[in-house]
Amino acid sequence: MRSFATITTAWRRQATRTASCRSTYFAVRFNSSVTPRHVNNTNPVQELQQRGLVAAMTSPDLVDHVNAGPTAIYCGVDPTASSLHLGNLVTLLGLLHFHIKGHTTIGLVGGATGSIGDPSGKSTERQPMSAATLAHNVAGIDAQFQQFFKRGRAYAQNRGYEVEGHGGKVKVVNNKTWFGKLSALDFLGDVGRYARVGTMIARDSVKSRLESPQGISFTEFSYQLLQAYDFWYLYHEDGCRIQLGGSDQWGNITAGIDLIHKKKKTTEEQVIISNGADEKAIAAYGLTIPLLTTSTGEKFGKSAGNAVWLDERMTSLFDFYQFFVKTADADVGRYLHYFTLLTSEQIQDVMTQHNAEPEKRIAQHALAKETTELVHGVDAVSKALLATHVLFGASLENVKGKELIDAFEHDSRMISLSRDQVAEMSLDRIAVESGLCSSKSEAKKLLKSGGFYINNIKAADTAYRIGEKDWIDGTVCVLRSGKSNYKLVRASP
Template identity: 55%
Template sequence: MVTLMGLLHFHLAGHQAIPLVGNATGMIGDPSGRSTERVALGRDTLAKNVAAIEKQLKRFFERGTQYAARRVVGLETEKLAKIEVARNADWYRDMNILGFLGTVGRYTRVGAMVARDSVKSRLASAQGISFTEFSYQLLQAYDFWYLYHHRNCRVQIGGSDQWGNITAGTELIHKMPRDDTDTGVVSGQATSHEAFGLTIPLLATASGEKFGKSAGNAIWLDERKTSPFDVYQFFVKTSDADVAKFLKMFTLLPLERIAQVMEEHGRAPEKFAAQKLLAEEVTELIHGEAGVLQAKCATQVLFGGRDQKIEQFSASEIADAFANDRRMVDLPRADAVGKQIAELAVLAGACSSKSQATRLARGGGLYWNNTAVPDGKWVPGSDQFIGEGTIGVLRTGKTSYFIIRLK
């Protein structure tokens, strides 16, 4: 997302942004930042992933532009260039190995390839590096070359771990002519062609913790994998040491507004004003204004009590807030109404048995709408279901929630 924010800034400044989906290179995998070889993807899996990524990219820039229109004074969104998602299989589909080696390979030096950090670290490892992954930098270099000549792309943006791959592309642009009529190229020498690489530092917290799948803290753009509520909760828990940096990286707020909220946060850090602003801004950027409303609804339903008026939300609002959320459990009304809380806990999958639920209740660890119940025999009345009498929030312990919806 950090790199996408960089590309969004270029887009909002009036440049043509070209997000690139590697439906060809995805079959190989980039060795950058890896200590082991990536698992090869099957064609069906790759096709499914590519379609999902392309959809997410288009939606990110669509919502990002809408978000910017509400933040950037004077932004004329109708004048911005249309986002053009590119797929690199479009230029590899008709290329064979002899053609690739006779063009790209001819203008590439093995010494430079081996010297790249991503390759050196793998060569020094016990596993080594396969020729497949070793050749990845040539493919990314050719991607840049192709987009430079066919789509007028002048700048490639990537994470700092992509520096070697990006510079391989600028070198290829300088050395390899488009065709015999390209008189600006002298084989093997620098040319007047201008191509640039821009890398963005990989995101890490003040404590040095990295973000991503391997770290177990990845934030997905797909709401089916990371809901608006989960995005909101992730950023609202940002540490004081990171919140100012994240406000600058992940929002389009003016620096004056960021300074203002940080000053407010410094006076009363227990109110988490900066974190709440960050969470709202990022959730709106990724999921739109509706996503913010869903996140706030889910937050109040899960963490609020009667004093916070969680009964204000309708059944449809709660259903939208927890769409695709495993915490939402549907129960037939006839099976749930009038039942003891211990029975509801078993039906919802919160407890394996009524005796377990009873023990939890007696120990103060069983909650209904965030209020502890006295024992397992307690029965929620009709007025104790929110969402027009159809929703109940069952909690076991401190963090295990089940949203019971009567059908």
């Protein structure tokens, strides 16, 4: 396995593709003499435990089950949006640890359960989605599952994991596939008869809602049976023996294990079990990951009330990167264990250097680079670094126009206007047209106060017109008001 110094050399090599990137964000350096190790020999359950990512297991036999040979594990996500967010990333990492060590990984998109809504951790009932919205969200998350494991494999290989020929199968399924074939009577008769109402009421997700003023609808009350059937179905159809989820999913996971124990697929299966089959050989397991909060108790992945999405069209590369750069010192060491595949030795090396010069935020930049590469790919790191370079007011003298456009491809800060249009506009008008200011009067005040910048150079002349020399490589120019409000204008055909 490569040392952290080797990894960061690759980062710097990637960054130098952008010749202008000379800011301190590119100057963070690491040195490490970590001894390589063959990481694929580690049991993924034990690996997660070492990283602090196991809240509970339904049985300690899970470790032996995984040691016995390749198995299958699944985690489900309801499509409440068209993208997953950082709150989902920790469970995705859990699946990735199994995948890169040769186990079959199943991502379940809740096309059926998404129309119901999981009451776990919710104080009120979720508003129902239209069929069109649900279908759109299912398609988005299905594609995101596939993309995450593709990029996750590449990221793991770049960190020294011997994934090639060892990575397990990845499968993405939609539970509407099997629920769509069941009528209400079929479900109640075939699944409902195995559920005990007393047990269902006692589960935390239901109990807390029963005690609230809002109560709980029968629809939400039945959710645990639907998720239980998901596990039962995958157990029998795909040989899936493990369900992974956040700690708030414990009740739903154990409901699935109960159903697997009680409801047999065939009479022959029941006879085999009744005749003394090895319980460990047929057991199903649950594994939960702690719900993450910051050191101040805030829910992880929330920024001013807004989720940080894994889709760069919803959260830009710059904003994704900066979320991790802003991590508190009290949290960054823990997050390096959670959200990266760096070894404990490499993380310790980073933290040692960080503690020596905390003002450089060495650990935060390491975390941001690692997670950006994991989620968005290796090229996204240089794009995020370039965006950081630009949006922190550094010189744009050597920046290439195409690199700027690529770095801000899905960023709402970039708009398109024709060069002819721009040439005819006064600066106060282009400030409004670009969205930099809300009105011409605001823009005029900005110009008079010296707070308007073109390509990070102050525009002092209110009569100035943007011309040929302001277009970087003839394709883009950068407008700024104050210290941090940016718009990039791309020259449209």
